Amino acid sequence: MSDQQEKNNKKKSLQLKEGLQQKKQEQPSSLIKVENLKTWLQSGGDTIKAVDGVSFSIEKGQTFCLVGESGSGKSIMALSIIQLLPEGISHHPDGEVIFDWRKDDETHEHVNMLTLDEARLCDIRGSRIAMIFQEPMTSLNPVYSIGEQITESLLLHHHGMSETEAKSRALQAMNDVKIKNAESRFNNYPHQLSGGQRQRVMIAMALACEPDLLIADEPTTALDVTVQAEILKLIRELQERKKMSVLFITHDFGVVAQIAHKVGVMKQGKLVEFGDTEQVLRQPQNDYSKKLLAAVPENLPRREKNTEVTEPLIEVNNLDVFFPIRKGLFQRVVDNIRAVDDVSLNINKGKVVALVGESGSGKTTLGRAILQLQAPTAGSVKIQGTELVGLSNKELRPWRKKMQIAFQDPQSSLNPRLLIATALTEPMKVHGIGNSDDERIELAAEVLQAVQLERDFLWRYPHEFSGGQRQRIGLARALALNPEFIVCDEITSALDVSVQAEVLELLLDIRKQRDLTLLFITHNISVVEYLSDETVVMKDGKIVEQGITSDVCGNPQQIYTQKLIEAVPRL
Amino acid sequence: MRKAGETFTQRILRQSFSGWGAKIGLIWVGILTLLAVFAPFIANSMPLLVSENGNLSAPVLRYLTTEDIIVLAAFFILLFLFLSPLRQSLKTLLFVFLLMIVGVTIVSKQFVVEQENIVYENFRHDLNSEKYDWAVMPMIPYAPRDYLRDVRRLPLEAPLADKQYVHWMGTEENGGDVLSRMVHASRIALGIGFLATGIAMVIGVILGGLMGYFSGIVDMLGMRLVEIFESIPTLFLLLTFVAFFGRSIYIMMVIIGLTSWSGYARYIRAEFLRLRKQDFVQATIASGLPLRSILFRHMLPNGVAPLLVGVSFGVASAILAEATLSFLGLGLVDSPSWGQMLNQAVKSSVFNWWMAVFPGGAIFMTVFAYNLMGEALRDAIDPQLAKKAGVVG
Numbered sequence: 016m017s018d019q020q021e022k023n024n025k026k027k028s029l030q031l032k033e034g035l036q037q038k039k040q041e042q043p044s045s046l047i048k049v050e051n052l053k054t055w056l057q058s059g060g061d062t063i064k065a066v067d068g069v070s071f072s073i074e075k076g077q078t079f080c081l082v083g084e085s086g087s088g089k090s091i092m093a094l095s096i097i098q099l100l101p102e103g104i105s106h107h108p109d110g111e112v113i114f115d116w117r118k119d120d121e122t123h124e125h126v127n128m129l130t131l132d133e134a135r136l137c138d139i140r141g142s143r144i145a146m147i148f149q150e151p152m153t154s155l156n157p158v159y160s161i162g163e164q165i166t167e168s169l170l171l172h173h174h175g176m177s178e179t180e181a182k183s184r185a186l187q188a189m190n191d192v193k194i195k196n197a198e199s200r201f202n203n204y205p206h207q208l209s210g211g212q213r214q215r216v217m218i219a220m221a222l223a224c225e226p227d228l229l230i231a232d233e234p235t236t237a238l239d240v241t242v243q244a245e246i247l248k249l250i251r252e253l254q255e256r257k258k259m260s261v262l263f264i265t266h267d268f269g270v271v272a273q274i275a276h277k278v279g280v281m282k283q284g285k286l287v288e289f290g291d292t293e294q295v296l297r298q299p300q301n302d303y304s305k306k307l308l309a310a311v312p313e314n315l316p317r318r319e320k321n322t323e324v325t326e327p328l329i330e331v332n333n334l335d336v337f338f339p340i341r342k343g344l345f346q347r348v349v350d351n352i353r354a355v356d357d358v359s360l361n362i363n364k365g366k367v368v369a370l371v372g373e374s375g376s377g378k379t380t381l382g383r384a385i386l387q388l389q390a391p392t393a394g395s396v397k398i399q400g401t402e403l404v405g406l407s408n409k410e411l412r413p414w415r416k417k418m419q420i421a422f423q424d425p426q427s428s429l430n431p432r433l434l435i436a437t438a439l440t441e442p443m444k445v446h447g448i449g450n451s452d453d454e455r456i457e458l459a460a461e462v463l464q465a466v467q468l469e470r471d472f473l474w475r476y477p478h479e480f481s482g483g484q485r486q487r488i489g490l491a492r493a494l495a496l497n498p499e500f501i502v503c504d505e506i507t508s509a510l511d512v513s514v515q516a517e518v519l520e521l522l523l524d525i526r527k528q529r530d531l532t533l534l535f536i537t538h539n540i541s542v543v544e545y546l547s548d549e550t551v552v553m554k555d556g557k558i559v560e561q562g563i564t565s566d567v568c569g570n571p572q573q574i575y576t577q578k579l580i581e582a583v584p585r586l
Numbered sequence: 587m588r589k590a591g592e593t594f595t596q597r598i599l600r601q602s603f604s605g606w607g608a609k610i611g612l613i614w615v616g617i618l619t620l621l622a623v624f625a626p627f628i629a630n631s632m633p634l635l636v637s638e639n640g641n642l643s644a645p646v647l648r649y650l651t652t653e654d655i656i657v658l659a660a661f662f663i664l665l666f667l668f669l670s671p672l673r674q675s676l677k678t679l680l681f682v683f684l685l686m687i688v689g690v691t692i693v694s695k696q697f698v699v700e701q702e703n704i705v706y707e708n709f710r711h712d713l714n715s716e717k718y719d720w721a722v723m724p725m726i727p728y729a730p731r732d733y734l735r736d737v738r739r740l741p742l743e744a745p746l747a748d749k750q751y752v753h754w755m756g757t758e759e760n761g762g763d764v765l766s767r768m769v770h771a772s773r774i775a776l777g778i779g780f781l782a783t784g785i786a787m788v789i790g791v792i793l794g795g796l797m798g799y800f801s802g803i804v805d806m807l808g809m810r811l812v813e814i815f816e817s818i819p820t821l822f823l824l825l826t827f828v829a830f831f832g833r834s835i836y837i838m839m840v841i842i843g844l845t846s847w848s849g850y851a852r853y854i855r856a857e858f859l860r861l862r863k864q865d866f867v868q869a870t871i872a873s874g875l876p877l878r879s880i881l882f883r884h885m886l887p888n889g890v891a892p893l894l895v896g897v898s899f900g901v902a903s904a905i906l907a908e909a910t911l912s913f914l915g916l917g918l919v920d921s922p923s924w925g926q927m928l929n930q931a932v933k934s935s936v937f938n939w940w941m942a943v944f945p946g947g948a949i950f951m952t953v954f955a956y957n958l959m960g961e962a963l964r965d966a967i968d969p970q971l972a973k974k975a976g977v978v979g
Contacts, residue, residue, distance in 0.1 A: 388868055408877075415874030422865035430866045432595070432887040441883075442873035478597075492869060 045115070046227055046260045047096065048072040052110035052129075054088075054095045057103075065091040067284035068110070073228070073277075075115075078254060078261040080275035080292070082268065084307070084511035088284040089264045093230045096262070097144050098128055098136050116143060117227055142172040145221035147214070149233040154217055155205040161216045162201035165189070165223050172224045188223040192216070192249060211242035215249070222253060229254070230262045235270065239373035240538065244582035247273050266512065268311050269541070269584030272296055280304045296586060310516035312541035313586055318523065320564065321366055321548045328500055328532050329362040329385060329418075334394035336377070336384045354380040355391070356556035362500070367526065367533045369547035369564065371540065371579070377556040378536050382502040385534070386418055387411055398500070416446045419493035423505035425485035429477035435488055436473040439463075439495045446496060459495065465525060466491045483514035487521070494525065502534045507542060519546055540583045544568050552576050598891065601966035608962030611955035615776075618952065622773040623661045626654050629726035629766035631706040637719040645709070646724070649701055652694045657773070659690040706732035728753075728763035730770040730922045735761065745940050756940035759930050764944055767922035771945070774923045775952055778839050778908045779901035785843025787897055790850025791886070797851065798858020798889075799881060805855070812848040820845045820907060828916045835918060838911065842904050853896055857889030864888075891967040898960030902953040909949050924949050 054066035065088040073079045083089045094100045096112055112128040116139060128136070148154045156164060165185040170176060176184075182201075189197035192215040205213055214234060221229055231250065235243040251274055254261050263274055271278055271292065278295040280288040280303065288301040299305045308314060335358075337351035354377040362368050372378040383389040385396050387403050396403045398414060406414075422428035430438060439459035440452070449455035460470045466487040477485060486506055493501050503522070507515040519542065526533060535547055543550055543564060550567040552560045552575070560573045571577045602608050627634060632645040663686045667679050706729055713721060728734070733741065737751055741761030745754060755764040797808035824841055831837060861867055862885075870880050911917045912925030913932075924945040931941035 383868070386872055388871055408874075412874040415872060418872075420869060420872045422869070424865060428865040428869065430870075430884055430888065433884075441879070442870075442875060445873070445875055445879075489869075492873075496873065 045072040046075045047115065047262075048113045049096070050111050050113070052092070052095060052112060053108050054091055054100065054105060055108060056091070056101075056105050064284050065105075066095060069279075069281070069284070069286045071279055071286060071289055073260045073262060075227070075260055076254070076258045077276040078251075078263055078274055080263045080265060080271045080278045081281060082265060082271055082278060082307075083281035084266060084513065086283075087281040089281050090232055092281070093146070093232050093262060093264055096128060097140055097146055097230060098131070099140075099146075114139065114144070115227075138172075141168060141226075142224040143226050144228045144230065145224065145226040146230040146232065147217045147221050147234050149236050152205075152210065152213065152237075155213055157205050160202045160204055161208070162186075162189075162203075165216070165220050168220050169223050184223060185219075188219040189216070191222065191253065192219040194219070209242075210238055211246065214238060214242075214246055218246075218249065218253070222257070225257060226259060228260045228262065230264075232264045233266070234263075236265070236267075240540065240584075241373065241578060241582040243270075244584070247584070250274065267584065268296065268308060268512075268586055269313075272586045273584045280307065307513060308586075310513040311586065312516070312519070312539070312545040315516060315519070315545050317545070322563075323365070325364040325366065327361040328364040328399065329360075329534075330395075330397040330400075331358060331360040331362075331381075331385060332395045332397075334358045334360075334381070334384060334396060335392040336380050336389060337392040351392075353377075353556045355384055358394075358553075358556075358558055360551060360558065360561070362532060362534060363549075364499075364532055365530055366548045367523075367535055367546055369543040369550045370534060370536045370553060371538065371543055371550060372553035373538060373579075375555075376553040378553050379504055380556075381553070382420070382504055382534060382536050386420055386502055388420070412446075416442070416448075416496040417498050418500040418502070419496060419498040420502045420504060421486075421489045421493045421506050423508050425482045425489065425509060428489045429485060429492075431477050433476075434473070435459075435463075435475055435477070438488075438492055439473070442492075442496055448496065459491075462491045462494050463488075465494060465528070466521060483510055483518065486510060486514075486518055490518075490522070490525070494529070497529070498531070500532045500534070502536065504536045505538070508537065508539065515542075522546070540568065540580060552579065595887075598963070598966045602959070602962040605962055605965075607958040611958035611962075614951055614955040615959075618772045618776055619661075621769050622776050623657055625770045625773060626650060628724055629728065629730065629763070629769045630724045631727060631729040631732040632709045633713070633718070633721040633723050635722040637721075638717065639719070649704060650698065651700060652691070652698050655694040655698060656687065656691055659694075660687055663687065663690075704729070704731075706734075707736040710736065726754075726763060726766045726769065728766045730762060730767040731920065732763070732766075733761040734763075742934070742938060744938075755944045756938070758927060758941060759934060762922075764927070764940060767927060768924065768944060768948060771922040771924050771927070772948075774835060774908065774918075774921070775905050775948075778835065778842070779904050779956070781839040782842035782846070782904040782907075783897055783900045785840060786847040786900060787850055787893065789844070790847040791854050791890075791893070793847070794851035794854030795858055795881060795886065798855040799862060799885070801859065801862075808851070808855070812851055815845060815848045818845050821910065824907070824911055825914075825916060828911070833916065833918055835908075835921070838908060838917075839904075842907055846900060846904070849900070850893055850896055853893050854889055857892060858885055861885045861889055892964075895960050895964040895967065898956050898963060902956040902960075905949065905952055905956075 049072065050070050052066055052069045053064070056063045056065050067088075069092060071079070081089045081092060091100070095107070107129050110129070113125050114128050116124045116126050118124065126135070126139075128139075131139075155161065159167075162182070162185055165188055166178070166181045169181040169184055170178070173181070186197050186201065189200065194200050194212060194215050200208075205216075208216065217234075229250075234250075235246050238246060247270065250261065250263075253259075261274075263270075265271060275292045278288075278290065278292050279286050280295065280299075280301065282303050288295055288299060288304045295304065296308065299308055334355055335353070336355040337353055339348040340350045340352060341347065342349045356377070358381060370378045370381065380389055384391045387396070387406070391404055394404065398417065401414070403411065403414060436456060436459055439462060440449075440455040443449055443455045443458060449458050456473065459473060463470060463472055468484065468487055468491070472480070472484075472488070477488070480488065489506070506522075507518050510518060522533070523546065525531065535543075537543060547564045549562065550564045551558055552567065552573070554575050560567055560571065560576045567576065568580060571580050603612060621628060626646060626649075630646055632649060634646050635642065635644050663683055667683060712718065734751065734757070738748070738761065741757060742759055743753060743757045743761075745756040746752060747756070753763050753765065755768070758764055758767065793808055793811070797805045820842060823845060824838060827837060827841055867880065867884055870884050875884075908917065908923065909925030909928070912923045913929045915929055917923050917926050927941060927945040928949075931938055931945075934941070
């Protein structure tokens with residue numbers, strides 16, 4: 016034991032010291048042990064107990080998944096371990112994080128990360144504990160090539176390593192994360208890579224120094240499902256090969272089932288459940304974990320699908336939406352981005368049609384082109400037999416109230432300057448619904464009740480609501496004009512799983528009551544399976560496959576659809 | 587029935603003015619406004635109220651100019667509209683305000699006789715000759731253009747040098763009271779700030795809004811216009827105009843306004859380009875709202891915040907431009923202005939510190955006050971920026 020360790024231990028009570036040593040003997044292989052960790056954040060005059068007495072340990076060579084909804088403190092937990100918390104506003108009133116530090120000369124030392132001085136923390140960070148983040152776009156420096164960035168992190172942590180050696184190690188790391196043609200990719204800049212490749216580079220950077228613990232904070236959340244499957248597979252393989260431990264933070268139980276040996280469920284800074292993956296997922300003990308698992312779309316009670324044959328409400332024929340690429344002095348159109356490419360589609364009355372696709376597949380553009388929010392380049396969109404393409408704004412107005420849209424981002428979908436009452440009644444006024452302002456207020460209150468919100472909310476501003484509430488208000492606004500057709504553009508993607516379940520149920524209730532037709536745009540296959548009657552799969556602006564949901568999801572015919580369905584992480 | 591929570595605007599204002607910096611700025615500008623509005627009652631040579639053989643009269647009212655009356659009327663109308671229980675929309679209030687101002691202007695033009703040459707000596711003579719039973723004098727008993735030729739031989743005098751005729755901030759080279767001139771000059775300082783910036787803001791919002799919403803060819807032409815106007819050096823243009831068309835404060839305001847709108851147009855254009863793609867704007871289009879409502883009800887209030895920040899800095903720079911011009915000796919001839927007083931301080935052969943310190947300090951404080959408020963507004967609108975800069979709010 017070094018002086019530092021002894022000094023640290025002196026601070027602790029004798030009892031705790033003995034307790035720790037005892038546990039060490041029982042579990043000799045645990046790499047990191049978190050004991051009663053508390054991380055409190057100072058915000059204004061309030062103290063937020065972001066992490067409030069959490070204890071767990073991660074064994075060597077195992078993957079520990081920390082699951083929780085937003086605000087449960089899982090990311091702060093990870094930052095506390097690696098000691099990257101925002102300075103000045105955070106402190107640890109209690110607890111310790113004991114890390115088994117393997118030094119370069121292969122001797123081991125048990126250190127408490129919370130009390131370690133900055134110089135020694137820097138030795139551990141990056142070389143022994145590495146971290147990857149959610150957003151691969153912003154975690155790489157855009158002005159250096161990816162090769163330089165990997166090499167730099169190597170040179171930093173291995174004193175005396177020559178540049179050529181670092182380069183070959185970096186190449187090796189890039190090969191490890193299966194970046195094809197690593198040699199030629201070495202000098203590429205981050206913007207030349209796709210999101211999945213960037214995340215691979217991040218992993219390569221993290222793994223180049225062969226850490227013992229990899230902390231991954233939602234590394235696949237921003238990625239498409241097929242890319243996510245590849246990245247998860249990669250992390251799993253690397254973890255087995257390099258015998259490292261992984262602390263994996265996620266909100267997705269499907270991902271947990273794919274990757275974890277052990278799971279911890281967090282709620283409001285507390286670890287409410289901890290155990291083996293199988294046990295937690297199959298027989299959760301805690302009420303909160305039970306509720307969370309029940310809210311996963313796969314576990315939601317199945318409903319009967321609408322199989323009646325009905326008239327088409329919306330007919331889309333050979334629709335094109337192109338965005339021209341202009342170049343040169345005279346802004347000549349050299350090529351088009353074919354966002355929607357020759358799409359034909361019927362949406363039948365009373366059905367829930369799911370439009371599925373990965374990012375960039377043109378599903379949002381198609382939704383907006385149907386509503387004439389995006390002018391189509393060519394083709395036709397008919398509602399109840401009336402052609403909409405080419406109508407002027409004035410001619411469109413009577414049709415506008417029949418078709419509405421609800422958006423993904425609860426932050427930007429409501430005008431922050433207007434009362435909810437104004438937001439709901441202004442379109443009514445324009446379309447001549449209700450005779451007086453008071454009557455329209457009554458109607459708005461009814462719509463709010465339909466989305467299970469209180470009447471009182473009319474007199475509030477958007478910033479006073481939570482994400483789930485805003486999403487309901489977004490729905491209420493779409494419902495205010497009593498439309499027949501609503502495009503729901505990823506409306507549950509930004510929500511926590513339990514809130515998502517509530518919004519989905521609500522949506523189905525409203526659909527039934529008001530006999531609505533829905534076009535539900537999403538990337539989440541499990542939501543599609545739960546919700547929709549028919550499914551349309553899009554890729555690169557084209558429709559790949561369409562049909563009854565059970566057929567498309569249960570027995571996909573096209574190779575792309577098969578790949579997509581296969582990539583979905585299942586419980 | 588209608589009980590609303592805090593609006594976005596209220597929240598921004600509360601956050602902006604919760605810090606001490608913005609409060610100091612606001613207090614200073616408030617004091618200046620009061621000084622500017624009530625200047626004839628604060629600093630003047632004539633008594634406010636006299637009793638002559640038992641008859642009460644207010645000589646100061648007889649000598650009010652049209653400008654004084656309009657400024658006073660504007661202040662009281664604003665105060666009334668602000669405090670009145672009638673809650674009207676901003677548009678109606680603005681309309682009522684403009685209507686009333688025009689009315690007051692016409693009426694005062696009809697009835698007010700401008701006194702060309704006021705002989706200030708007469709007031710002092712009257713006061714000394716025991717013509718009045720009693721008289722109430724203003725706080726500073728000197729008009730800005732009262733050069734006290736009857737009282738003293740040497741015009742320049744340091745602060746508090748004369749025991750009989752007390753000048754708190756001394757006198758300038760003609761013998762006028764510095765404090766009185768500074769009080770009256772606050773009108774020009776505030777007026778040029780508000781009017782010049784107001785003109786610039788209106789042009790900037792309209793052009794920038796059109797550029798941002800329609801983009802494409804409109805945007806391209808608009809931006810070229812912006813670039814042309816940005817390449818015009820305001821100060822030299824002002825110098826040229828003054829040389830050709832004489833010295834008028836209003837021409838100065840208009841020119842500063844006409845040449846400084848490009849920045850505001852850029853702000854609004856960028857905001858509108860961003861807002862156009864926002865979901866809530868898309869939702870208004872999907873609801874079939876008319877263009878007028880989309881532009882002015884949904885987009886402008888959300889895009890105006892960065893403009894306000896620009897405006898508060900713009901007011902400061904307009905004040906500086908006028909001060910610069912007056913300092914160069916190209917400002918107004920006789921009307922007092924802070925820059926002109928600084929100019930006098932420099933021209934004099936000896937360094938008369940009171941001539942430099944007081945007007946200089948006033949310019950500094952005013953520009954500083956506007957900058958403080960602009961800074962606070964910006965931090966409230968963009969809390970991320972404040973956090974990054976290490977300002978803990």
